[in-house]
Amino acid sequence: MPVFTFRLPMVAALGAVLLLAPACSKVRSHQGYVIDADLVNAIQPGTDNRQSVLATLGRPTLTSQFNQNGEWYYVSRDSRNLAFNAPAPSEQVTLRIRFDANGTVAGVDRTGRERVVSINPSNRVTPTLGRKRGFFQDLFGNIGQVGAAGVGGNQGPNRDNGLGNRN
Numbered sequence: 001m002p003v004f005t006f007r008l009p010m011v012a013a014l015g016a017v018l019l020l021a022p023a024c025s026k027v028r029s030h031q032g033y034v035i036d037a038d039l040v041n042a043i044q045p046g047t048d049n050r051q052s053v054l055a056t057l058g059r060p061t062l063t064s065q066f067n068q069n070g071e072w073y074y075v076s077r078d079s080r081n082l083a084f085n086a087p088a089p090s091e092q093v094t095l096r097i098r099f100d101a102n103g104t105v106a107g108v109d110r111t112g113r114e115r116v117v118s119i120n121p122s123n124r125v126t127p128t129l130g131r132k133r134g135f136f137q138d139l140f141g142n143i144g145q146v147g148a149a150g151v152g153g154n155q156g157p158n159r160d161n162g163l164g165n166r167n
Helices: 002-024 037-042 050-057 135-140
Strands: 026-032 071-082 088-099 105-111
């Protein structure tokens, strides 16, 4: 009987360790586009156009909003974290495909993790320039300040006081 009392706590402790061990393992994840090097190398500047890139690589992750000729971005990111910690990027590839005015591929650029930026907010408040105003000052601060001539606001020495009399 003493052997049984010694084994039961050992088995329970070993079971608890085996159940909790996966909680401390690394969690790996992938987000975005899955880049195939052969397909990316098949895109040739001066030869391919938007339709052929779309047929080869599929829809882009992002498209340019400011470049008139257009740029397509394919973003791939691998992350890892322990247990409940915030994920940290372990690898990132951003593929940029530039098009000329005719829609032909002008260039293919590839960047890596060196372009990842971590932004840490300060006290959950965005720092701004200018004077500090409260909620009610923002809400009621413009009353009488903005308007058409003769309607509210200070219109100078000949303003109407609301009774038809000029000061």
